[in-house]
Amino acid sequence: MNIAEAKERVVEAGRKLVESKLIARTWGNVSCRISESRFVITPRGRDYLSLTPDDIVEVEISDCSYSGDIKPSSEKGIHAAVYRQHPDVHFVIHTHQENASVVSAVGVDSMKVEGGLPLLGGEVICAPYALPTTKKLAQSVALTLTRSKGNAVILTNHGALCFGENDDQAFTVASELENACDRFVTGHYLRVSGHTDYDPDQMRRYAISRLTGSAEMVPGSMQQGCFSEAERTGNGFRMHMSGGGIVNVKFDQLDASLPEEARMYHNIFKKHRKINYIVHANTPNIAAVSHVGITLRPYLDDFAQLVGTSVKTVEKHSAPINAALKGASAVFIRKSGALCCGGSKGDAAAVAMVMEKNCKAFIGALLFGDKSKPIHRLECALMRFIYLKDYSKAIKKPSLTR
Numbered sequence: 130m131n132i133a134e135a136k137e138r139v140v141e142a143g144r145k146l147v148e149s150k151l152i153a154r155t156w157g158n159v160s161c162r163i164s165e166s167r168f169v170i171t172p173r174g175r176d177y178l179s180l181t182p183d184d185i186v187e188v189e190i191s192d193c194s195y196s197g198d199i200k201p202s203s204e205k206g207i208h209a210a211v212y213r214q215h216p217d218v219h220f221v222i223h224t225h226q227e228n229a230s231v232v233s234a235v236g237v238d239s240m241k242v243e244g245g246l247p248l249l250g251g252e253v254i255c256a257p258y259a260l261p262t263t264k265k266l267a268q269s270v271a272l273t274l275t276r277s278k279g280n281a282v283i284l285t286n287h288g289a290l291c292f293g294e295n296d297d298q299a300f301t302v303a304s305e306l307e308n309a310c311d312r313f314v315t316g317h318y319l320r321v322s323g324h325t326d327y328d329p330d331q332m333r334r335y336a337i338s339r340l341t342g343s344a345e346m347v348p349g350s351m352q353q354g355c356f357s358e359a360e361r362t363g364n365g366f367r368m369h370m371s372g373g374g375i376v377n378v379k380f381d382q383l384d385a386s387l388p389e390e391a392r393m394y395h396n397i398f399k400k401h402r403k404i405n406y407i408v409h410a411n412t413p414n415i416a417a418v419s420h421v422g423i424t425l426r427p428y429l430d431d432f433a434q435l436v437g438t439s440v441k442t443v444e445k446h447s448a449p450i451n452a453a454l455k456g457a458s459a460v461f462i463r464k465s466g467a468l469c470c471g472g473s474k475g476d477a478a479a480v481a482m483v484m485e486k487n488c489k490a491f492i493g494a495l496l497f498g499d500k501s502k503p504i505h506r507l508e509c510a511l512m513r514f515i516y517l518k519d520y521s522k523a524i525k526k527p528s529l530t531r
Contacts, residue, residue, distance in 0.1 A: 130219065135161040135169050136182035142222065142296050143177040151303055156225040156288065156431050158202035161296070162212055166190055168221075170208060173200045206267030207284075211292050214274040218292045220299040225288035225431055227486050228310035233283045234428040234490035236500030240283070240313050246305045248298070250279025253306065258285040260508060261430050281306045286504050287430050318496050333417040336495040341421060356409040356466065359394040360474065366398050389445060396447035397470065401454055404470045410481040411466030414488035419461045425487065426503035428494055432487035433509040434516040436480055440467070459484050 130138075142159045151157065160170035169185045171177070186201035188194070190212045193205050202208075208221045232240055233255065242249045256273035259266035270290060273282050280302045281291045289306055293299035318332050319325070359368045365379035368391055376391060378384075383395050394407055411419075418425060425440045427433035437457030443449035444463050453460040458480045459469045469484055471477035494501035503509075 130161065130163055132163050132169065132187065133182065135163045136185040138220070138296050139169055139171060139185050140180045140182055142220075142300070143171055143180050145300065146222065146224070147177050149300070149303075151222075151224040151226045151307075158204050158208070158223045160188075160202075160205075160208040160221045162190075162219040163187070165216070168208060168212055170201045170205055173202050203262040204266075206262075206264060207270045207290055210267050210271040210274060211290065214271065215292065217294060218280075219294055220296045221290065221292040222299050222303060223288065223290050224303055225429075225486075226303060226307055227489065228307045228314070229283055229289035230287075230429055230486055231314060231490045231493040232310045233285050233287055233289070234501060235314070235493045235497040236502065237497070240310065242279075242309045242313075244309070244312065246309055248280045248293070248302050248305055249309055250277065253277070253279060253281050253283055253309065255283045255285050258287070258504070260512065261287060286428060314493055314496065321496065329413065332496075333414065333492055336492045337417060337421055339495050339498070340423075356411055357390055358409065358474075358477075359398075359407045361398055361405040366394055368394060393445065393447065393450060393468070396451060397454065397468070400447075400451045401470070403472055404454070405472050406470070406474045406477040408469045408477045408481045409462075409466060410469050410484060412481070412485045414492055415461075415467050415481075415485050418488045418491060419466050420464050422463060425461070425491060426506075427487065427509050428490040428501070428503050429483070429487050430504060430512055432483050433504060433512045435483050436487070438506065438509040438513050440484070 139159050139161050146157055146159065158171045160168045162168045167187055167189055169187050171180065172184050172186050175184055184199060186195050186197065186199050188201050188205050190209050193209050195201050204223055207223060211218055211221050238255055240253045242251055242253060254273050254277045256269045259269045270282060280293055281289060283289050291299050291302040291306060293302055315327050318335065319327060322335050324331065357368055357370050359366050365377065368376040368378065370376065376387065378387065378391055378395060380395065380399060383392065390409065397404060397407060419442060422442050424442065427438065436459050440457050440459050440461060441453040442461035442463055443453055450460055454470060458471060459467050461467045467484055469477050469480040471480055
């Protein structure tokens with residue numbers, strides 16, 4: 130494939146990644162082989178939806194070197210590992226897709242695949258954990274590829290790497306992997322619980338009962354979506370209610386008759402000047418975890434980076450909420466979901482998305498028991514530090530590449 134065509138394919142695939150929701154905002158990258166020695170890959174810190182072929186970077190397979198002012202994805206090493214191991218592979222996508230991310234966090238070394246998915250080779254191997262963007266991660270992937278017979282590997286506590294002869298096949302692998310991971314977790318739940326029918330609410334209650342000894346605190350039916358959203362305005366904020374209503378509040382005219390949520394938002398905006406948007410998320414897994422009353426730690430590295438090294442559960446009082454938000458971008462409100470905050474609507478929405486995924490991974494970890502553990506505290510602290518000091522400064526638009 131010539132370089133111009135390869136760059137066009139990568140641009141199109143980047144847009145497809147966003148549309149398919151196989152990535153969560155800033156996490157994911159795409160590459161295409163152009164020769165035995167080179168590939169092209171998405172750049173670091175660029176909006177997928179505005180990418181042009183001129184933004185795509187040419188990289189050497191042997192040592193990941195490149196030329197020019199545009200930096201390639203910082204995960205170029207894991208793409209190069211695939212191309213070195215598989216000369217017949219011409220397209221690679223790295224995703225943080227939801228079900229594969231859950232399996233990456235449950236502590237298994239591999240996942241058996243059944244049900245006629247030949248591209249997965251009957252088993253998907255999990256590469257041992259290593260910090261993202263590091264040589265150690267590339268080495269972990271390279272070693273795992275020598276054991277794998279299929280077109281995908283799972284990156285522990287991270288996501289998935291899917292590849293194929295062309296872009297269509299790589300995306301087919303990613304789709305089949307999501308289905309296989311869903312069946313894997315569901316099948317495990319049915320075996321350990323003794324239930325014969327799958328119900329997602331019932332599975333969440335069962336998983337949490339393994340932690341608390343009781344599922345009574347978890348509601349039988351989880352409310353979808355979010356309760357409300359709020360955005361900072363010039364002299365106050367605007368609250369969007371889930372029913373469609375809008376409430377405008379001025380900082381110096383807080384009315385005691387306003388809803389309790391308005392008072393919560395008022396205190397957050399006054400205390401945290403960098404927060405401009407808040408999403409009160411009550412998606413199924415966030416809602417379930419908010420009923421447990423725990424401090425949730427990262428089971429996925431994008432959670433450590435974007436949300437924080439831990440997220441606390443507090444009551445609906447301003448002081449503990451504000452304290453919890455000093456070190457994190459979200460806080461659980463006891464039995465009421467979570468407040469997800471950011472400098473923009475896109476930031477807050479990304480926090481909510483990653484919160485839901487990490488909560489789902491936590492629930493999956495409970496199902497699998499002692500095998501699964503959160504990422505080490507020091508590694509989480511390092512990822513969070515790098516994200517806040519370096520990568521987050523490059524975020525200008527709602528959907529960027531890493």
